[in-house]
Amino acid sequence: MVPAHVPHARVVDFDIFDPPGVEQDYFAAWQALADGQGLVWTRSNGGHWIATRGDVVRALWMDADRLSSACLAVTPGLGEVMQFIPLQQDGAEHKAYRTPVMKGLASRFVVAMEPQVEAVARELCAGLRPRQACEFVADFAEILPLNIFLTMIDVPLEDRPRLRRLGAQLTRPDGSMTVEQLKQAADDYLWPFIEKRMAAPGEDLFSRILAEPVEGRPWTVEAARRMCRNLLFGGLDTVAAMIGMVALHLARHPQDQDLLRAQPDLIPAAADELMRRYPTVSVSRNAVADVAVDGVTIRAGDLVYLPSVLHNLDPACFDRPEEVDFARSLSPMRHTTLGAGAHRCVGAGLARMEVIVFLREWLAAIPRFALAPDQPVTMKGGNVGACTRLPLVWTA
Template identity: 30%
Template sequence: MYETKLAHVHATTPPIFWCPNIYPGGTGAWVVRRSEYLKEVYADDDLFTKKGFSGFAQFIGEDWSLVPTELTGEPHAQVRRTLNPVFAPAKMFSLDDMVRNRARSLIATFKDRGHCDFVSEFAVPFPVTIFLDLFGLDQSQIPQFLSWEHDLLHTTDMNARIKATHEVKKYLLDAIQARRENPKDDLITYALDYEFDGKPWTNEMVYGYCFNLFVGGLDTVTANIGLHLYHLAAHAEQQAELRADPAKLTLAIEELLRAYGAVTTYRTVTREVDFHGVKMLPGDKVAMSTSLAARDPEAWDHPDEIRFDRKPSHLTFGSSSHRCLGMHLARRELLIAMQEMLASLPAFELDKSQPVPFWMGSIIQVRKLPLVWQV
């Protein structure tokens, strides 16, 4: 159980410690495990910059930014003012029918079978189908997108990462050019009308925005859905509680987001600083683990207990000015997925004859989730 590993880290390490191989590419970074300290890192965009944190541009010898994620200061603020209304709660609510139809179509393929691998049959394809819809792309692209997602985010093979970055860049630039020639009702076309400093976004900005949504909108949703369904499959009493009162789902998901924080992002220190007794130097990387913050015993009373009435103010979507742009869409996807699974299937549980493997990387995931139920 990975929560046991997180508890061990909290019990045996200082609030900030050096890990020699945590940063992508196998180099070191400072790990901030305390939730309150992590909030300070999020809030100080000048000292702890997000510029270039993903490394994708650097992998291929370039210097573009994920938009808005890797922008800082006023450019970031200006772009967020443009994009926040696009991803506002009301806009995301308007997508419910589309999201629900995608969920139902995937569940229909296994609900009468009595068993499934929830990860490969739902958690992985679900956000990809929605991404393709929002970008006006053909659903036949799912296998290619999943291959790129794996090579960008789930391998230590740097050659594979570099190759995937080149291929995704070419694909997205081609899609952007296609929208310039033949506009559609989709997120790529909308971005062609956005302005920065009174001028249309450059092709590089539009591309950086599309790449950002690609890497941010697929894997993190997959991770969270898998972890949440893993919890309900392993805790029959809490699954029964939500079946008896579906109105509890909204708060339950917030607690599951808190308890199963899945993502570690990174910042770069811009100047020498003594940060809570730790000397950090310019260029040092800082690993910001929402997984550790989620189980911080100094932030949460009995952090390993899942309480659907806790109403947590968690860091799963980040904090401060860089709070996740797509969090409202992610919440709708998580809620609808849970609603449809509970409505479509009888009580499900883990298939005890099969293991549940976890991927312990920058995005913690259940790699396979074998579920069974009576039909």
């Protein structure tokens, strides 16, 4: 049922988890929704708004006073069950818990991790190079960032496949688990580690955060569970998806491979530009007050979906947005690939470093590569879109 305050002309049938054509092209599937209107209402997933013009996406993403992050996602019941800290908090409460998390992910810790990221990337490349082919998602993109994150929280690397499946259920649910089962699976896995960190902190990320007081108070067990649950899911999907899209671009544009190999000093700027060009993260917000925008009113209680792809690829927001230009003057804060405003991704610095290291190590180790001519690239939608299959080939 469409609410009375939603104009009929704004109603569409669009499932964010399965946009038409998404398996072939995530970005084209989303851009088909951008028809000049700033907001549309979809009947799918219980009914919610979707911001479809770049200026509206950005403005609503920044409006933390009237749009709350408590809902987490449009998936019914997910936010009420997960109760992430600090992602689902707002205002002063969000700031109080975000501060220890940001201290735990401070730049000095990210810099200290870089040699380890390099080592993992080199080991993967060394194993792949003689094969002259790989399925990049499974063979690299889902290994590098997950291994690094699991190392940061000091849990066994052999648990990666198990945790990867949980991460996919959060961002691209397939119905095989209820949200309650997903939360319970994460909590059952995390609790022994949390208990140990709270009793005897070590040098890992969870220990660093839990050692930081929250406005002068120690972490409670419940708050610690919610924070660790948040970071676990936050570290399982987004960077893997990002690296996959970057590799896809390079496979399609060998001249960009050649340029970055010849001028490796361009790699940091290239990482920023490629992250802008290939955004796959979307967030959900629930209105806590009426918001008048684009000629309609978002009523308190409505859900709003904000896709970064429709901001970053809007020609009114970025000049020639679909063109990759490594000389583009671009601040990572301008695009919304890693969020915007008060809820900008707490791991943004780590994510950027991992993309830079991937580019540097992969291009140094792997010869000019291309898409496998006889195997399709496949993609999937959801709160984090991604390549699900990316077959690459190269010659020795």
